[in-house]
Amino acid sequence: SQQGEEDPQALSIQEGENATMNCSYKTSINNLQWYRQNSGRGLVHLILIRSNEREKHSGRLRVTLDTSKKSSSLLITASRAADTASYFCATYSGGGADGLTFGKGTHLIIQP
Amino acid sequence: EADIYQTPRYLVIGTGKKITLECSQTMGHDKMYWYQQDPGMELHLIHYSYGVNSTEKGDLSSESTVSRIRTEHFPLTLESARPSHTSQYLCASSDWAGADTEAFFGQGTRLTVV
Numbered sequence: 001s002q003q004g005e006e007d008p009q010a011l012s013i014q015e016g017e018n019a020t021m022n023c024s025y026k027t028s029i030n031n032l033q034w035y036r037q038n039s040g041r042g043l044v045h046l047i048l049i050r051s052n053e054r055e056k057h058s059g060r061l062r063v064t065l066d067t068s069k070k071s072s073s074l075l076i077t078a079s080r081a082a083d084t085a086s087y088f089c090a091t092y093s094g095g096g097a098d099g100l101t102f103g104k105g106t107h108l109i110i111q112p
Numbered sequence: 113e114a115d116i117y118q119t120p121r122y123l124v125i126g127t128g129k130k131i132t133l134e135c136s137q138t139m140g141h142d143k144m145y146w147y148q149q150d151p152g153m154e155l156h157l158i159h160y161s162y163g164v165n166s167t168e169k170g171d172l173s174s175e176s177t178v179s180r181i182r183t184e185h186f187p188l189t190l191e192s193a194r195p196s197h198t199s200q201y202l203c204a205s206s207d208w209a210g211a212d213t214e215a216f217f218g219q220g221t222r223l224t225v226v
Contacts, residue, residue, distance in 0.1 A: 040220070045214035
């Protein structure tokens with residue numbers, strides 16, 4: 001069953017602007033992860049945030065986690081054309097089927 | 113770049129054929145997964161494995177089967193392909209080090225059944 005739900009479904013911005021994507025989930029989690037998928041290819045792990053963490057940074061990426069609201073956000077600063085991709089949040093709950101549960105993703109387009 | 117490989121990348125096959133999608137990883141990971149993804153949609157877990165001789169069904173019911181005879185190899189088989197099996201299949205692996213580990217994905221196999 002779907003756990004993560006990204007918002008917006010699609011986002012188009014100018015190169016250099018910041019892009020923010022949100023993810024909501026339904027059950028308690030051990031961690032939340034963000035992945036990037038270029039068109040028709042596999043997923044690449046971007047960042048993992050544990051349930052006891054509130055914010056994490058990696059290069060131009062900033063992730064926040066609010067477990068009380070069951071939500072997370074991914075901020076990409078100073079966007080580049082190469083950031084054009086689909087971004088997925090994935091949660092690991094540790095119960096049921098033992099794998100990551102993905103949302104539908106946000107399709108990000110960076111206009112040059 | 114992740115050391116996990118899927119073959120073939122693209123496959124167009126007729127209804128009723130038996131197919132096997134290959135997945136291999138060279139990272140020594142114990143856990144491996146198969147996800148199914150329709151265009152523009154989320155990934156659904158269809159199979160996973162904790163290690164050799166371990167196979168489990170995922171959240172999404174699938175007519176496919178898997179085997180895990182070697183740590184590095186996790187093939188997926190469809191005995192009789194149907195048009196409803198048309199989709200992208202993504203293989204992934206992760207280290208068996210608890211919950212806080214990332215998954216590494218292959219490039220995917222895009223299957224079309226005609």
